[in-house]
Amino acid sequence: MADGRASCHSAGGTGLPADSSRLRVALVGTPNVGKSALFNRLTGRYVTVSNYPGTSVEISRGAxxxxxxxxxxxxxxGMYSLTGSSEEQRMVRRFLFNGGADVLVQVADAKNLSRMLSLTLQLVELGRPTVLAVNMMDEAVRHGIELDxxxxxxxxxxxxxxxxxxxxxxxxxxxRAIIRGARExxxxPPVYGNGVGTAMRGVxxxxxxxxxxxxxxxAALLIQADxxxxxxxxxxxxxxxxxxxxxxxxxxxxxxxxxAYKIALERQQAADDLARGSVSQSRPFGADWGTRLGHALxxxxxxxxxLLVVLYLGLYKFVGQLGGGTMVDWLERVLFGRHINPFFERLFxxxxxxxxxxxxxxxxGLLTLGVRYAVAVILPIVGAFFLFFSLLEDSGYFPRLALLVDRTFKRLGLSGRAVIPIVLGLACDTMATMVTRTLETKRERVLATFLLALAIPCSAQLGVIMALMAQQPLALSVWLGVVIATFVVIGALGARVLPGEGPVFHMELPPLRRPRLSNVVTKTVARMQWYFLEVLPLFLLASVFIWLGHLTGVFELLSRALGPLVRSLGLPPxxxxxxxxGFFRRDYGAAGLFDLxxxxxxxxVQVTVAAVTLTLFIPCVAQFLMMLKERGVRTAVAMFVLITPIAFGAGFLLNLVLRSVR
Amino acid sequence: MSQATARIMICGFCAREFEEDRAQTACGSCLLNGGCRWARCPHCGYENPESPRWMDRLATWVDRHAR
Structure with a gap:
């Protein structure tokens, strides 16, 4: 930190370089605020792009x-804070701390000034000459924003x-302000309250x-043990x-x-106070329909x-009825039933x-079962699901969902940030388990992993269940109710049992946008390709294992061993x-259920009980391996041991309840 | 000084921009170590699907022949 060009500059002085070299002006700011446009305005055409020493992050220099x-x-x-952990943020921080610039120019979006001022305060804390360039004033004026x-x-x-x-x-x-700033x-530094300012001053x-x-x-860095x-x-x-x-x-x-949280909170409080004193709005921000809809969601x-309308139209009608009903029906009955399977039967x-x-x-058979499950049952369902998922993703709905569920998630020991792995879990639980590492506390990571394994069905499983129950809305409601209740009750119990602090969630809400067809198609195809390339070899392998199991009699033995358990749920052998x-792959199990x-x-009743039990049942082998890797053997095995009785217990109780009310 | 160009991705969750190459730094600890076709946003951790290469080639071909 104290090396490089640092010795030329002492904090609290003017920005003029100690030697006769050119004044160095650094443009700093969050992404998408127009830094590059300003850079082009200030420099003209002569620009070099270089990697900052020791990193692979690019910075541009121009005369x-x-x-x-x-x-x-x-x-x-672009960066949001000087204390962030991404490589870009570390690089900018090192650059500024090493005295890489004589004057700092923060470029800020005039429409979101209160969100930008927290970074301004951090720059001012650095003790270097600083200028705030409030960009996009024309758009701010159109939004009715006035700046004092x-x-x-x-x-x-x-x-x-x-x-x-x-x-x-x-x-x-x-x-003119930059040149003047360099001479002043x-x-x-700003003054903060609630003990933060005292600690900073004391240190x-x-x-x-x-x-x-x-x-x-x-001092701010030292009290954060940087x-x-x-x-x-x-x-x-x-x-x-x-x-x-x-x-x-x-x-x-x-x-x-x-x-870190206390300091961030104090800075944001100070930034909000600054914005309140100098920014006014003549008409409510968000007069346009997009912003209003965004807030409403x-x-x-x-x-x-x-959310209920989105789930009904997207999952039930589109994925369940169209993908799982019409498309699967045609592929299975016509394509595989009349052409492909008879062709293979004749061939062998x-x-x-x-x-x-x-x-x-x-x-x-590998071809008549493995390929049929992968192509005729799973592919159209996940295709429909990924199309629906990509549409929501490209519209900017997911961050709103994160805010919507934040309060509920807090009771489960999670924050709105956990929506990321939970939403990804609806695509693939294995990938989502890996993503739980982005959650801030260990407690949150453990709880999210557990809930993913227990109550979040993957895309194919969800699609197959929608298809199974597309003609039985009441059964679907029961399934949904039981899975959500299990998620909430077990999550709340887990949050009480596991010690630790409650998570904090803060995110900048991106604008709601009209989905672009090219984006939606590309993302859907990319996801389908990934899924298919992953699923087909595993489905073929599953078929080989099952064939081997049949040949050796092991499969019948295992099926018989599971018999009493299955009968206790009121299900046929x-x-x-x-x-x-299902243990091999959740979606393979779901496809088997679909077949039955x-x-x-x-x-x-049996469909409902089996669907609930299979959803809550232990995750597939791949997800379990990921749990072992991410959470360690002890935690992963403990989850396995807990999930099995919860899944079968829920199925057992549900069977009793449904039989008694029928 | 080295010159480099990188494809900019916009995260499907937080809508922040990041260079596709930068996503690899967020994937360092994964078993696949960036060998998959997913780009993890360095800001929020969301996994974004990268467009398949054949689709990129198809788009380039369409662009070239549409002119």
Missing amino acids: GTLGGEQVEVIDTP VTRLSTQLGIAVVPIVAVEGSGIEDLK RAPL GAQLAGQYPIGTTAL EEAIAAVRRTEADGGEQVLMTARRLTETFDAPV ARPSTGIPA LGIPWEPVRSLFVGEY ETATVFLF QRQGVLDV
């Missing part, structure tokens, strides 16, 4: 003339310049060494930083929330009915050895096979 002075303009990758530039500038202690980078408006004012002293007061960044910024900051203090302070680090620990040990009173008729022939054709399929129903083996 420009500001007020008759030659300057170097540096465009950094003088007031905001006074409150922040830095120049604030409204611009429209794409049109070049305000650029000359900005250039750096702004005073900052004990820093005696020379650092390339302001003491406020360094490794780079600690190393810099250990190198620089006379006592190896012992006193400062002890103070940092002492001042933060009474905090009632994680330090995230609000419980309107969002929940909208010449093989005299029955065991070898049965490997390829017949009841459990044939369903034991389905559960064996079409053969008329199951009545409506």
Whole structure:
């Protein structure tokens, strides 16, 4: 942190370079605020793209003339905070901390200024000359937003310049502000409350060494136990930083929330106060239908009915009835029933050895069962599901769903962020289990993994269940009710049993957008290709295992062993096979259930009980392996041991209830 | 200094932009280590499907012949 060009600059000074080299102006800001447009305005055509030392992240440098002075303009990758963990954010942080720029120009979106000001405060904390360029003012004006530039500038202690980078408006004012800013002293750091400011000042007061960044910024990092900051203090302070680090620990040990969270909250509070004082709106933001609809989808009173409509039309009507009904029916009955399977049967008729022939054709044949399940049953269902999923994804609905369920999820020890793995679980639970590692606390990761394994059906399973029950809306409601109730009850119990802090969720809501056909088609095809390439070999392998099991008698033995359990659920003995399929792959098991129903083996109660049990039953082998990898052997085995009785217990009780009310 | 171009992806969940190459850094600890056709958003962790290569080639071909 204290190396590189840092020695040329001392925090709190002017931005003028110590030597006679050109003034270096860095453009900083969140993604999509128009940094590149401003960079082009300031530099013209002469641009070099380089990798920052030690990273593979690109920054662009260009030469420009500001007020008759030659300057170097540096465009950094977009970032939301100086403390983020992505490579871009680490790179920008290192660049700024190493004194890579003489003047910082934050480019901000005028329409979302309160969200941008938290970063402004972090830049001001750095103690370097800073200018705030408020971009897209024309759009803000169209939204009825008015900005009191003088007031905001006074409150922040830095120049604030409204611009429209794409049109070049305000650029000359900005250039003058940059040159003026470089000659002025750096702004005073912001003051925070709730113990955060006291801790920052207390730690900052004990820093005696020379650092390339302001003491406020360094103190903020130290109280968050930032490794780079600690190393810099250990190198620089006379006592190896012992006193400062002890103070940092002492001042933060009474905090009632994680330090990083407390600081972020204080900064956001300060940013909101600044915005309230200087930004006004003559008509409500979101007068357009897209914004209003976006807000309505995230609000419980309107969002929940909208979610039910989306699920009814998308899952029940489109995936269940069209994908699982009409399309599967045609593929199975016409394509496979009349053409493909008879062709294979004829082809292998010449093989005299029955065991070898049965490997390829017949009841459990590779071609007549494995390929048929994959192509005729699963593919149209997951195809319809992925089309529906991609449509929702491209519309920007998922972040709204995250906000909608955030409150409920909190009671389950999860945050709205857990919607990401849960939604992905509806596509593939194995992938979703891997994604749980993005959740912030261990407790949340364990709970999400458990709920994924227990109550989130994967795309194919969900599709097959929709198809199974497409003609039985009441049975579908019972299935849905039991699965949701299990998710909520077991989740709430899990959150009570597992110790730990409640998660915090904060996300910037992207705009609701009209889905683009090309995006939806590309994403659907990409997902279908991925699924099919993964599923076909596994389905073929499953068929081989089942064939082997039949040949050796092991399969019948296992089916018989499962018999009493299956009978206790009120199911016919044939369903034991389905559960064996299901352990290999959930979707293979679901396809088996689908087959049994079409053969008329199951009545409506049995279909409902089997569907509930199979949904809650232990995950497929791939997901279980992922659970072992992500959560460790002990936790994964404990989940396995818990899930099995919950699944069969729920099936047992449901059978009793449904038989008694029938 | 090295020049490089990278394809920009927009995350299907948080709608933030990221370079497709940057997604690989978020995949470092995965068993497949970036060998799959999914790009994990470095901002929110969402898995975005990359368009299949044959679709990219088809789109290029259509573009070329449509002119």
